Amino acid sequence: MAGLVLEGIIAYPVTPFAPGEAGGVDTAALTTLVDRLIDAGCHAIAPLGSTGESAYLDDQEWYTTAEAALAAVARRVPAVVGVADLTTRNAVRRARFAEQAGADAVMVLPQSYWKLDEREVVRHFTAVADAVSVPVMIYNNPATSGIDLSPELMVSLVGQVENITMVKESSGDVQRMHRLAQLTDGELPFYNGSNPLALEAFAAGAAGWCTAAPCLIPGPVLALHRAVRDGDLDAAREVFYRQLPVLEFILRGGLPTTVKAGLALLGLDAGTPRRPLLPLDEPGTARLAELLAATA
Amino acid sequence: MAGLVLEGIIAYPVTPFAPGEAGGVDTAALTTLVDRLIDAGCHAIAPLGSTGESAYLDDQEWYTTAEAALAAVARRVPAVVGVADLTTRNAVRRARFAEQAGADAVMVLPQSYWKLDEREVVRHFTAVADAVSVPVMIYNNPATSGIDLSPELMVSLVGQVENITMVKESSGDVQRMHRLAQLTDGELPFYNGSNPLALEAFAAGAAGWCTAAPCLIPGPVLALHRAVRDGDLDAAREVFYRQLPVLEFILRGGLPTTVKAGLALLGLDAGTPRRPLLPLDEPGTARLAELLAATA
Amino acid sequence: MAGLVLEGIIAYPVTPFAPGEAGGVDTAALTTLVDRLIDAGCHAIAPLGSTGESAYLDDQEWYTTAEAALAAVARRVPAVVGVADLTTRNAVRRARFAEQAGADAVMVLPQSYWKLDEREVVRHFTAVADAVSVPVMIYNNPATSGIDLSPELMVSLVGQVENITMVKESSGDVQRMHRLAQLTDGELPFYNGSNPLALEAFAAGAAGWCTAAPCLIPGPVLALHRAVRDGDLDAAREVFYRQLPVLEFILRGGLPTTVKAGLALLGLDAGTPRRPLLPLDEPGTARLAELLAATA
């Protein structure tokens, strides 16, 4: 799949856990969720993203999740596996595992404890990309990773390393997307990872929207993409504002927390997020129920 | 004009100065510029905005500029006069003058030295609005004014004071526009004042674009508005990216500085900005010439 | 006074106003306040600073205040007049007036509406300094001026212009003071303008503390300086923490607002600040009364 170009709605499932604080990955629930997302029409599936609590899993849990998700996707749509690790060593190991398990691409987030300089970022991405043959999507998410990748740096990586071919921008700043388009004459496919920017990112030319929202409201999410694809700005605006309260709510409360609460409301028990993350409290759950009812 | 609702391109002329550091307002050049903007099809004219160096003029210069600009507009299109003053006393005086000279609306920016709390902001706006009968546009521009007005506060002002009817958002954050729309069920007309956000602000439902860009590139600016009005997202994106380098350049260099340099390149001598602002340097002017040539 | 080197407590009086919104400068109250500050032992007096509402006065009020303050000081201690103006033209005019009225130094704050680049900052300071023969103190206060002067830029100005000889740092960041000391081998006298940093700025080697606090609590302010001058860290820490609640309160509420309220509590009617600034509300005034009682 060297020529893989993702387009449309890239859906991020949560990683369901069995009950109890020690509960492991619930692969049956994950399979059900993946099926729902594909049945709803999502264009790609991305397990082990920020929503998938990738950073909170131990190695064995991570492998289990990757295998189960890829088996559930079963090549019906492209699968992009998230690799977010503090050390290059682990990132390489997980990326290799993902490829061998059938991932069509890996999405790499350079987490940081000590700040990384550009040289260190380049070496990290190069090491991971060199370790696999599938395409690599650079994932910029300063709010969770603690490191902010400039458009210039990301475009430079795309130019230097053959299988780094896509960028996911989650800074929430549409000017970054403008810059990516300008630096590459519109040739680099970029993806929006900031839910409340979905309308504007598409307006700015994003190839896709990376989002956990289809776990809860697949209809409106896909309708926004259709309206944009059809060039119908008024319809896109209408369906965007309709779903915006849900998009804002799930982001503000933390995606694993809120999406798991929403899935329970919709009848799919995905367990609770990993401590120190706590389940959504009662008032929050009641509010989410209202928002889902008003949106669907 | 109680029911004034602006729509489209609200054009901001610079305030031309006669040669020399002591040079006063060049009303002839201002008249020429206003004529050009109206002839190009701009939907409203807004003298004495940030671009108009309102904050740098002494009282007499300010009055001269207001009168000359309003005379030049001659009610062919609505005229919105900017009122940005550190003291409430002066803001009231200037707003009254603008109304008597024929302004259709005033745009009020609450400049700050000492930070203002909400109570102080409300009193300032109320005092200015009470002093006139024309509509008042709230102008939020934290980068120049040093004070950031939340959507909630602005909507509250609109609800409290009858002739406060419009909001101009120049923070550059499209989420503020979403919030304005949500808080008023889309009823409050809001205007975008951040040039590089023009495409996305229209996508988000902005009623207009407040911009100095038509001084230099009226064609592409108006074409963007037309594409949006026609609901043609692909055309809007194309013409936006074409003009974006100019929009970025004129904002980054300071609008009075760059727009005056650009007007000189286009054959209209508008003088230089007021010290401490300096004229655009030679390499900047050369770059601007290139960008204008590539855009027009 | 070419060799003027300020040391110790530089006290900033408010500018008292007569009653009513149109009330002019109350020079009698200003004279009383200046007398109090000098009698208390302050080492210099600085009218027309941020506390003095310099930015809110019209030209005539500003001149009246400068003359009255300088007459009140009557060369008993050095007088430093603040010059904060948006245009270079007005800053030059006010600096010249201050010198002719007897100022021993001028303190220059480069206010901004449009951001200034380094070239513009240098030209502004050079123009003001060239217009007078008294020493110039660079005043860095990004929170009120909207422009942040780097230590490197300020040291460069000191090196380039003969009568620019002092720096007042009000960013609140003690690392800036370290940098000033390092860049000049400790030769450049720098002054702290951030009240809650008074202890640490002295520890870092500040030559003085520019503060409005002596209007309300001259005893503790001067005691802190004495303890530092005597090298007695434990005594300095004790008297600092005793006055810190007042320092924090007056800064948080805006110095003109809170200091005028405090002066009224102490029996000196200095009027209210200029609109849009409002007088301190009742709960705030009650709290200030408690803090003053606990500190004096």
Add this chain to the structure above:
Amino acid sequence: MAGLVLEGIIAYPVTPFAPGEAGGVDTAALTTLVDRLIDAGCHAIAPLGSTGESAYLDDQEWYTTAEAALAAVARRVPAVVGVADLTTRNAVRRARFAEQAGADAVMVLPQSYWKLDEREVVRHFTAVADAVSVPVMIYNNPATSGIDLSPELMVSLVGQVENITMVKESSGDVQRMHRLAQLTDGELPFYNGSNPLALEAFAAGAAGWCTAAPCLIPGPVLALHRAVRDGDLDAAREVFYRQLPVLEFILRGGLPTTVKAGLALLGLDAGTPRRPLLPLDEPGTARLAELLAATA
């Protein structure tokens, strides 16, 4: 050691690695380093802090390091083991291990990927503190952990949980220390973790300085503490400015990176930091050599 109160210089060793990217923990080098720090007069030893690359080690490496460091300390001075983990589960496990291996206290940093709300922070700290009987030091370091603990929250934790008894503040903002002192009437021992703030933090009343600098310049570090303890402000300032260039350099370049490079210059091979962290480059190493020569 329920009544443990640390005071003075708490020294943070790096975690030495054997050569090669796969090189494990070099316990012999760690033992040598710990001996040096104690011989120099440091008042406590804190392995597995930010400097110790705690976040980059796998479980087995972490256990090996904790055991080796505690064996090397051999109860000559108190030992504080750092526990920084994304999940509560792992933080509890590591804290328990540290206690069983002989730690006198644990220092807990609540790392974040998804932002934690106050409820989640409280639950995390309570869970770790409940799992051990040794004292817990709260570690606030927003720059590396991505989460900023307010003084109010930290003081609340100290009040709620018996064995949470100390706070390490590494935000670099001395006002946080003022607040800690005010909220507890000076009763809560707080420690400074920001190297360039060492002088001012002691002035503000810090009980100690948590620092990796003694790995390279133990003499000046201990001399600063002695001067402060003796209340000699002038001596403290002198020795602080002498070592400040080294403190700034090692912080700016990342402590594991620069301290390992400095140790090599001093003849102790501690290996290189874990990828993606890269060794200090040649110009940086040359500069560090100069600074060390000028400081020692």
